[in-house]
Each structure stands twice: as C-alpha cells, then as structure tokens.
Amino acid sequence: MFYSTIIRKAILFASLGVLCVAETYQEQYRDQYHFSPEKNWMNDPNGMLYHKGVYHLYFQYNPGGMTWGNISWGHATSNDLLHWTEQPIALEVRKDAGGNVQEYFYSGSAVVDTENTSGFGTRGHPPLVAIYTSHYAQNMTLPSGKTVVSGQESQSIAYSLDDGMTWTTYDAQNPVIHEPPTEYITADTIQNFRDPFVFWEDSQKHWTMVVSLPNDHMVLIYTSPNLKDWTKVSTFGPANAISGQWECPGLFPLPVDGDKNNVKWVLQLGSNPGGPTIGSGTQYFVGSFDGTTFTADADTVYAAVGGPAGSSVVEDWQDTSSLASSTAALNWTATGDFVGITPVTGEDKVSNVLDTYFHGDSNTGAITSEAFVIAKSFMNFRIAGGYHPYNPSTYGTPSDTETSLNLKVNGKVVRSATGQNTGTLAWQGWDVSNFANQTAVLEIADFNTGATGWGHLIVGEILFSESLAEEQKANWVDHGPDYYAAATYNGLDGYDRVAVGWANNWAYGSDIPTNPWRSSMSVMRKYSLATIDSKITLVQEPYNLAPxxxxxxxxxxxxxxxxxxxxxxxxxxxxxxxxxxxxxxxxxxxxxxxxxxxxxxxxxxxxxxxxxxxxxxxxxxxxxxxxxxxxxxxxxxxxxxxxxxxxxxxxxxxxxxxxxxxxxxxxxxxxxxxxxxxxxxxxxxxxxxxxxxxxxxxxxxxxxxxxxxxxx
Structure with missing residues (x-):
C-alpha cells in the first residue's frame, strides 16, 4: 500500500546523536574529517542543496544493514561543509504489508523552487523539490494510475515545506517521467533509466534535467516549466569511456581561468565498471550548452585508440605451433605449468593471444621472452585477465600471487601491467624512453591459483610505438579507484561549484573492513576550469580546511x-x-x-x-x-x-x-x-x-x- 512519505523531525534522536558522537566516531578506520553515517551502508551523494545557510547532503542509505539494500535517502546537514549533523531518513524505502520492498529511492537531486512553478508552496514560502529515480521491485498499479513492472526505473518527485527536513512524495502523478522516450524503449532501458540531475536554466526560464540510459552510454536532456511535466529535447553520447554503465550525470557552468565572460559547461558522468583503474570512475566533458543541447568541445572527445600508426611488432602470437619457433616474433621460454602452452584465437576471432588459463586458473609459472633491444619510446599491448599487480616485496618468493606482464632490464622489473578482472582485451602502454637502446626481456608472470578469482592473464599483440595507446581515453575527474557518483551543490552563489563523491568502489565496496558503518564521502571539493597545457581542464581543490x-x-x-x-x-x-x-x-x-x-x-x-x-x-x-x-x-x-x-x-x-x-x-x-x-x-x-x-x-x-x- 502506498502512502505519502512524511518523516517527522526527531529532535530527541538528533540530540542523542550529538551526545554519543565522541564515542561513536572513534572506531578504527573512521575518517575524522570526511562525512560518514553513524552506522550502516552508504553510497551515492544525492540532493545536494544549499538553502538558508544550511548545506544539505542526502545520500543512498540502507537503514537496516551494512551492505547495499533497502535503499533510501539518508540526510545530514552542515553550516560549514566540515561539521555534520545526521538527520532522520528523508525518503524511506517503501514496503508492502508483508514487508516486501515495493519502491527503492535511487539517486537524484534537489532544487529550491523559488518561483513556486510546481505549485507545492507559495512564492513567499517556496518549496524544495527532490527529483529521484523510483526503482520498483514489484509489478504494480500506482496511486497515479500508472503501471510499473518489477525492475522498472522511472523519475519521481517529492516536496518539502519545512526547508528539507521532511518530504512528501507526489503520489498523485508519480512517476513524472514514466519511461524513456518511445524511440529509446527496450527491455534494458525500462530497467536502466536513472539518476536525474535538475537545475534552473535562467536564460530559457525553464527547468533542465539530465538523466542517464546507463547501458546505451547516453544522457537524455529534458526541460520542464514546473518540475512535473517534462519534454525530452536532446541527447548526448556515447563518447569516451563506454566500457561500463553511465550513471549519475551532472551538468553545470564554470568560467575559464576565472573569466566570467568565457563560460564553459561541464558534463560529469559516473562510469562503472570501466573507470581509470579497476571498477568505478568519474569522467567529464567540457563544452557548450544552449538551454536544450550540450555540445562537447572537439578536444574533450577522443576517438577509440588502438595501436598507434607506425608501430612495429614485438609479438603478435601469429605462430600457434610453439612459443619457441623460428617464425615467432620472439622466442619464449616457459616454466611451471606453462611448458608446452601455445597461443589461441582471441576474442575477435582474428588475432591470436597468449592465455595462461590453459587447463584452469590453478596453473602457475612464468613465460619469458628472448632478449631484445628497446627500440622506441613506448611499448603498447592489449591485456586482460586477473587484476593481481606485480608487488616488489613478494616478487620471486612463494608469496607472489601476481598476474602481470613485466618488462625487465638488467634482471629488474622496471614496468608492469595487469588485467582488470575481465576477459575483454584493453590497450595499455608504457613509456620506456629512459631505457632506449638497452636490452630487455618480457615476462608473463602468473603465480595466482584463482582461489580469489581471475587467476590467469591474457596478452594480445605487443608493439613498439612512438606514442601511447589507450583503450578508452577519457577526461577523468579522479584517477584513483575511490571517487564515484560525484555530485555538485545546487543553490550556491554565481558560478560557485562544490562537489563530493562516494569514496568507495563497486568492485569491493561491500568488503571494506569497517564497522558499524560502510563508506565515507570524499572531502568537499571546489571545482573550476583552468587552461593547462593549452587545454581547458577541470581543476579541483579541497574546500576550506583552515578551521x-x-x-x-x-x-x-x-x-x-x-x-x-x-x-x-x-x-x-x-x-x-x-x-x-x-x-x-x-x-x-x-x-x-x-x-x-x-x-x-x-x-x-x-x-x-x-x-x-x-x-x-x-x-x-x-x-x-x-x-x-x-x-x-x-x-x-x-x-x-x-x-x-x-x-x-x-x-x-x-x-x-x-x-x-x-x-x-x-x-x-x-x-x-x-x-x-x-x-x-x-x-x-x-x-x-x-x-x-x-x-x-x-x-x-x-x-x-x-x-x-x-x-x-
């Protein structure tokens, strides 16, 4: 049974939280100046809004446990983006009379409807409006008369008349965007259509929404006069990093080098998996926005890059008869379980690869090339398989569990690469200019038995080049593994833009050894654009830590x-x-x-x-x-x-x-x-x-x- 979601402000609960906070927030691993909830699971930041001197941070939250589930909107407030007070749950998962989930409250954003375009408040007392993804867990007919199926994702709204402390869902019409436009409807997009970010476009006097079709690697742009009725006006994508789902889009303007007469727009997107390292990541595009259409600048979009022109082959595994053959690019010597291994046909059914899976993940050993001279500034290769990096402290010992392609000069590993826990080959490369004209060998080291997954390595062609090959070149907001679903604040002055990301990764997010909470947010970051090396680049700095x-x-x-x-x-x-x-x-x-x-x-x-x-x-x-x-x-x-x-x-x-x-x-x-x-x-x-x-x-x-x- 559906109902209006109204969470009463629990003053007693909040005060008790303040009284016990000194003890609670001293657990091992508890970050001391990054936000985390007192307990339970947290992921994406949501509904970030500055209103009447208060910063609101809503977030994906499980009220009942330390793993993903029962997804609701948690809530915290701050006066300085440093000290936070956790508030009662803002939008809580809906369940039927039997305790079965009906609706999850997925990621979204929030705005102040200053002109009361929605009619939920008055101009003198404008409402706050939250826009979020409803993820339905059952086949249902909703109070609005709209029908949904299990797994469907739609866009809904809720409003607050007490400055964001309690919320009422707009059940009379929710979801306000029932499904993607007809031309984009598939079995996949019905279940993957999410994460609306909304803002007021002053030049056009309308609301603008960017929302994602994750597996199509596409952002849909909608406009609305009142936050209730939405029209799709344009799309963006696919482009750049597309090996994972696109999630949590955001679109906002920033001056270039502080010049308010030269303003560009930034489109920010989560990519999961397919980040810059392993699992999750956040990329961005710089361009222009005319109120309906985002157009990326030419130098912020990259064509898919393979082996650079003019490359010479080090190894391409075209001789499948043996690793040591006069017709092979290099002669290789195998040890351990890999004696007698031969190359196999790759995923493209055309090129060949060396796959150490052989007869199973439990195989271990090394395969080493004959010596060769480093002839160009870069070595590029395609690689897949297990993510088990070279570790100098365990290399050559019984504790070595790597699955790596290593470059060795004078017997020392000087460059190394590993897979991404996937069977899809991706380009990687090394700058080897410091070792020009020196003698080297390549080593395929697989000492992982697969007990923890992906205990093998796959290596495609290996090339000498004068430039670096990249499988999915992108503008990464963060090159580490733990900045995802980044979102920015609505309601700040002018072009001020403050962002925060989920400081975790879907590849291991449920496994991190924290208790009784799981996950922190990144530090709050001030975004700006600067011209660096002749290119307009997103620049980040920690928000004021001086106090x-x-x-x-x-x-x-x-x-x-x-x-x-x-x-x-x-x-x-x-x-x-x-x-x-x-x-x-x-x-x-x-x-x-x-x-x-x-x-x-x-x-x-x-x-x-x-x-x-x-x-x-x-x-x-x-x-x-x-x-x-x-x-x-x-x-x-x-x-x-x-x-x-x-x-x-x-x-x-x-x-x-x-x-x-x-x-x-x-x-x-x-x-x-x-x-x-x-x-x-x-x-x-x-x-x-x-x-x-x-x-x-x-x-x-x-x-x-x-x-x-x-x-x-």
Missing part, C-alpha cells in the same frame, strides 16, 4: 641529504603539501627512474605504508597502497594508481596530500590531476618519511598540518 587544521612541521631544503629522511612528526589525519624542482629524470649510475616518495600512515621501519610518489621520468604521480595495511579483504583492492602531472612553467611539481584514518586524496599541480584511494592501516602506523633518488631533486619544501576531528 580544523594547524601547522606542525614546515621545512625547506636546497638539496636533500642521502636518499631517505624521517620527518619528526606523526599523525593519522593530515594535510601535507610537498613541492620540489627536478634536477634529472633518471639516475644513470643506478639505471633507475628519478622518484620522490612520501610515506604516510607508515610503520616505523617503513615496511607498511601508503606511498605517494612522483616519477620524474614518466611525469606521473602515484599512490601505492599495496602495503598500506589490511589489503586482503578483496583480491582487487591492493594496487598502484597513477596520473599524469607535468611540472609547472617553472619546472616545479606540487602535491597536496590529504590523509585520514582510512582515506588519502592527492591533488597534483593546481588540482588538474587527482587520485583518491581508501587505506586501512594499523592504528600504530603514524610515521611520515621521504625517500628519493639521490641528487634528482632540489628546492624541496614540505608542510605538514594536523587536521582535527570534526566529530569531537
């Missing part, structure tokens, strides 16, 4: 002593700025890349730490969490994540590193490249240190700020 931070260490060096330095400070919640100039990109005497590493949440001996680094040879920064603490709860969790970061016009590199009890967020340069990654370190690991290639860096500066808990 809760204080400097505890500030140091400069013209040149660093030795190769390692332990900072005389410790901490679990930090804001660290590290900047330096590059002297050289490679240590020729040691034949290794020039790398600066910052170890945080580290054991005293450095054996366990989260490592944030910059590789001057590849102009990339990275986050390595392979030895960060508890990494064994999911096989895809340990890994190293990297992003391009070109030194600024003065040759300087700047990294800002936010560290919390179970999260790191690294902002490179002006914030044009960001990596967010969860970590689960031991409580005892609070040390901080630098390690670096001797003589490779100068004018090094580090500032460490202690960040206070917002829960105490």
């Amino acid at each position: 809760i931070s204080s400097t505890c260490y500030d140091k400069k060096w013209d040149t660093l002593p030795g190769s390692q330095f332990d900072l005389p400070v410790t901490g679990k919640s930090l804001d660290v700025t590290l900047a330096f100039d590059i002297v050289s990109t490679i240590n020729s005497s040691a034949q290794e890349d020039s790398t600066m590493r910052l170890l945080v949440r580290s054991s005293k001996d450095g054996s366990h730490a989260t490592v944030i680094g910059y590789d001057a040879s590849t102009q990339q920064f990275f986050v390595d969490r392979t030895n960060s603490g508890d990494v064994n709860f999911a096989p895809v969790f340990p890994g190293t994540y990297s992003a391009a970061l070109i030194p600024d016009a003065h040759g300087r590199v700047t990294l800002r590193v936010l560290v919390d009890w179970s999260l790191v967020e690294v902002f490179g340069g002006q914030g044009e490249s960001v990596i967010t990654a969860q970590i689960f370190p031991s409580d005892d690991n609070e040390s901080i240190s630098l390690s670096y290639t001797p003589g490779a860096f100068k004018n090094v500066y580090i500032k460490v700020k202690d960040v206070a808990s917002v829960w105490k």
Whole structure:
C-alpha cells in the first residue's frame, strides 16, 4: 500500500546523536574529517542543496544493514561543509504489508523552487523539490494510475515545506517521467533509466534535467516549466569511456581561468565498471550548452585508440605451433605449468593471444621472452585477465600471487601491467624512453591459483610505438579507484561549484573492513576550469580546511641529504603539501627512474605504508597502497594508481596530500590531476618519511598540518 512519505523531525534522536558522537566516531578506520553515517551502508551523494545557510547532503542509505539494500535517502546537514549533523531518513524505502520492498529511492537531486512553478508552496514560502529515480521491485498499479513492472526505473518527485527536513512524495502523478522516450524503449532501458540531475536554466526560464540510459552510454536532456511535466529535447553520447554503465550525470557552468565572460559547461558522468583503474570512475566533458543541447568541445572527445600508426611488432602470437619457433616474433621460454602452452584465437576471432588459463586458473609459472633491444619510446599491448599487480616485496618468493606482464632490464622489473578482472582485451602502454637502446626481456608472470578469482592473464599483440595507446581515453575527474557518483551543490552563489563523491568502489565496496558503518564521502571539493597545457581542464581543490587544521612541521631544503629522511612528526589525519624542482629524470649510475616518495600512515621501519610518489621520468604521480595495511579483504583492492602531472612553467611539481584514518586524496599541480584511494592501516602506523633518488631533486619544501576531528 502506498502512502505519502512524511518523516517527522526527531529532535530527541538528533540530540542523542550529538551526545554519543565522541564515542561513536572513534572506531578504527573512521575518517575524522570526511562525512560518514553513524552506522550502516552508504553510497551515492544525492540532493545536494544549499538553502538558508544550511548545506544539505542526502545520500543512498540502507537503514537496516551494512551492505547495499533497502535503499533510501539518508540526510545530514552542515553550516560549514566540515561539521555534520545526521538527520532522520528523508525518503524511506517503501514496503508492502508483508514487508516486501515495493519502491527503492535511487539517486537524484534537489532544487529550491523559488518561483513556486510546481505549485507545492507559495512564492513567499517556496518549496524544495527532490527529483529521484523510483526503482520498483514489484509489478504494480500506482496511486497515479500508472503501471510499473518489477525492475522498472522511472523519475519521481517529492516536496518539502519545512526547508528539507521532511518530504512528501507526489503520489498523485508519480512517476513524472514514466519511461524513456518511445524511440529509446527496450527491455534494458525500462530497467536502466536513472539518476536525474535538475537545475534552473535562467536564460530559457525553464527547468533542465539530465538523466542517464546507463547501458546505451547516453544522457537524455529534458526541460520542464514546473518540475512535473517534462519534454525530452536532446541527447548526448556515447563518447569516451563506454566500457561500463553511465550513471549519475551532472551538468553545470564554470568560467575559464576565472573569466566570467568565457563560460564553459561541464558534463560529469559516473562510469562503472570501466573507470581509470579497476571498477568505478568519474569522467567529464567540457563544452557548450544552449538551454536544450550540450555540445562537447572537439578536444574533450577522443576517438577509440588502438595501436598507434607506425608501430612495429614485438609479438603478435601469429605462430600457434610453439612459443619457441623460428617464425615467432620472439622466442619464449616457459616454466611451471606453462611448458608446452601455445597461443589461441582471441576474442575477435582474428588475432591470436597468449592465455595462461590453459587447463584452469590453478596453473602457475612464468613465460619469458628472448632478449631484445628497446627500440622506441613506448611499448603498447592489449591485456586482460586477473587484476593481481606485480608487488616488489613478494616478487620471486612463494608469496607472489601476481598476474602481470613485466618488462625487465638488467634482471629488474622496471614496468608492469595487469588485467582488470575481465576477459575483454584493453590497450595499455608504457613509456620506456629512459631505457632506449638497452636490452630487455618480457615476462608473463602468473603465480595466482584463482582461489580469489581471475587467476590467469591474457596478452594480445605487443608493439613498439612512438606514442601511447589507450583503450578508452577519457577526461577523468579522479584517477584513483575511490571517487564515484560525484555530485555538485545546487543553490550556491554565481558560478560557485562544490562537489563530493562516494569514496568507495563497486568492485569491493561491500568488503571494506569497517564497522558499524560502510563508506565515507570524499572531502568537499571546489571545482573550476583552468587552461593547462593549452587545454581547458577541470581543476579541483579541497574546500576550506583552515578551521580544523594547524601547522606542525614546515621545512625547506636546497638539496636533500642521502636518499631517505624521517620527518619528526606523526599523525593519522593530515594535510601535507610537498613541492620540489627536478634536477634529472633518471639516475644513470643506478639505471633507475628519478622518484620522490612520501610515506604516510607508515610503520616505523617503513615496511607498511601508503606511498605517494612522483616519477620524474614518466611525469606521473602515484599512490601505492599495496602495503598500506589490511589489503586482503578483496583480491582487487591492493594496487598502484597513477596520473599524469607535468611540472609547472617553472619546472616545479606540487602535491597536496590529504590523509585520514582510512582515506588519502592527492591533488597534483593546481588540482588538474587527482587520485583518491581508501587505506586501512594499523592504528600504530603514524610515521611520515621521504625517500628519493639521490641528487634528482632540489628546492624541496614540505608542510605538514594536523587536521582535527570534526566529530569531537
């Protein structure tokens, strides 16, 4: 039986929450300055709205447990985007008399209907209107007379007349968008049509909605005069990263380089899986919007990239008779279970691949090429199979469980790649310019038995090239694994745009070792657009942390002593700025890349730490969490994540590193490249240190700020 959803403000509940918060928010792994609910499961941020001096954060929430289910809208409020008060549930899952779910409240947005276009309030007392996806769990006829089927997704609205504290669903007409337009209706789109983001388009004097057809990789754009009656006016997509579902779209304007006479529009999208690393990710497009149609700028859309023109073959597995043959591009030597393995026909039924599945995932061993000379600046290859990265601490030991393609120079692994827990081959590549004309070998290492899934590797053609191949080039908002479903605030002044993302990943989100809650949000981020390397780029910076931070260490060096330095400070919640100039990109005497590493949440001996680094040879920064603490709860969790970061016009590199009890967020340069990654370190690991290639860096500066808990 359906009913109007009205949640009464529970003042007693809220006050009790404040009284017990000091004890509740001190559990192991509980982030101290990132929002998380007191208990239970949370995912996407929803309905983000600034109204009458209050920031509202609604979110996907399970009121009854620590895994996904009973999806409702949780609610928290803040006056400063730092300190949060959890409020009663805003929109709660609907169930029938037998306790069976009828309707889930999926992701959406919220607006202030200032002109009372909806008629739910008055101009003097305008309503707040939430727009969300109704996911129906039963075949039903609704109070509006509309029929829905189990699994159907439609767009509905609710309104609030008390500034967002209680909500009434518009059951007389819900859903206000019953199904996709006729030309897009399929069995799939009936069940995958979700995540509306709505805003007022002042130039056209109408409401605009962007909503996703996830598996079609398409955003539909609707307009409405009153938030009740909607007309589809245009579409966008597919484009760029399309290997996963498109979810949680957002569309908003931003000035370029602060110039309000040069405004561009940003379309932001979740991609799951098919992110930049493993599982979930968030991409964006820059373009123009005329009130009905979004048009992406040419330089923000990329054609699918395969092997670059002018590439030369290192190996293409065309000789299927043997790994060691005079007609093969390279002769390979197998060990372990792979002796006698031969290439097989690939997924495209044309090219061949080497697949270490052979007779099953339990096979282990290595397959090593003959020596060859590195002839070009890049090596590109297609790769699939298990995500079990090379780990230098276990390599060559009985504890090695990698499934990796490794490049070895002088017996040392200098580049490595792994699969993405999928059988679909994707292009990856390495910059090997630092090893030009040196002798190398390739190693296909598979020491994973498949006990935790995907215990094999698939390798397609391997090429020498003068540019990098990318399977699905995209503009990634965040290059780490833990920034998804990002959403921005409605109701801010002018072009101000503050965003937050779910700091988790669908690949392992239900497995992270937290209790009695599961998942935090990212830090609030201020979005802007800047011209970087001649391209308009989304730039992010943490929202003001000054009220809760204080400097505890500030140091400069013209040149660093030795190769390692332990900072005389410790901490679990930090804001660290590290900047330096590059002297050289490679240590020729040691034949290794020039790398600066910052170890945080580290054991005293450095054996366990989260490592944030910059590789001057590849102009990339990275986050390595392979030895960060508890990494064994999911096989895809340990890994190293990297992003391009070109030194600024003065040759300087700047990294800002936010560290919390179970999260790191690294902002490179002006914030044009960001990596967010969860970590689960031991409580005892609070040390901080630098390690670096001797003589490779100068004018090094580090500032460490202690960040206070917002829960105490």
